[in-house]
Amino acid sequence: MDLMKVFSEVNPLLFEGLKITIAVTVLSLLLAFVLGLCSCFFALSKKAPLRWISKIYVGLIRGTPMLVQVFYVYFAIPQLLQFMGFGVRFTPFTAGLITLMLNAGAYMSEIFRGAINAVNAGQMEAARSLGLSHAQATRKVILPQALRICLPSLVNQFIITLKDSSLISVIGLAEIMYQAKIYQGRTMQSFATYTWVAIFYLVLITLLAYLAKYVERRTEI
């Protein structure tokens, strides 16, 4: 059990995996941001069917494990599409991207909804009393404040999604955890390998958390 030897061998592999981890996490979060915002507007809509759509979506994601969602997107949906006559197969990257997007989008929807509700009702009234429409007031007055309120929660979601991306390794996406599993399978150095993987994630996430704190301080109101 040679910790340092394993470290020097596994480290380059983890950095290879890091590229994929970052790519799938960042891309999925950008899409989830838009999806979450849409779902949140549905949730706050006056039209009941739109509220139901948001409720069902958030309920489905929150009510099922992430691993089930990964398998569902990668295996179940392509088979369903095949029955319907469409021969679609997702690459592990696409399937991972879709899963993480759908998953984070649902949680972000709730984060946004909470933040919008947390903006003082007097803000909307003041904007409306000046003649702005509901949409204009939302865009110019409510959303800028809501985004600042939910920044810490969004950072938290970023960290959760980054960690959840390790689950995508089960369908063969060559991210950090996948690289580690391959190396461990080859060398049987379970303790050393997974110790280094844990430290690798820990350092990565700690750095991100510091960055987030900095951004948060800069945008305070």
Added chain:
Amino acid sequence: MTAQIIVNNLHKYFDKLEVLKGINLEIEKGQVVCVIGPSGSGKSTFLRCINHLEEPTHGEITIDHVITTDPKVDINKVRRHIGMVFQQFNLFPHLNVKENIMMAPLELKLKTKKEAEQKAIELLERVGLSDKADAMPKQLSGGQQQRVAIARALAMEPDIMLFDEPTSALDPEMVGEVLSVMKELASMGMTMVVVTHEMGFANDVADRVIFMDEGIIMEEAPPAEMFANPKNPRTIEFLKKVLSV
């Protein structure tokens, strides 16, 4: 000439609770009307019905010949001509003072950026805060924030101003600076409806004082008469309470 604001049999319910029980009122252009009364009397609700922050349950409101209670009327257009000042100021905390004032005229494309900025500077001078143009709202005292809120409302160049207890959230030493801005506004011929507990202000500035209680107008008179010689027993009781302190 018809009145600028005509309120006809206005009722407002919150669920089953009737807050306004048939308000009738006409306000001429340039008049200053102060609304007084105990809390829960419906005076703020009445004020908020005028610009439809509260939707009237039934009754009719006419402003500058437009029946605003008609569902076909674009209420956003109507509100541009009615400024409102709130008890809690409600400045936009993410914008600085100048941006607060410029936001609505710019967003509604009524002014170019240059015109809006010029207007903001002019208004800040008028409320005595020229040096605070770049400050953030939280850096200002309550009295300063409320004066910015007045400037923000004036940036839309309204011909009616509504004040909802504008000095109630202020420390006592800051009440005067806000009232003097309002006095100046009144002297320039602005139509004003002011819900207030400042009896001195009502006495000095109002053309008419309205006493509301339990969702109706109990008594209405010029200030001299209202304060010296109230007729309704409820008015007498209320004024005795607020004037004895």
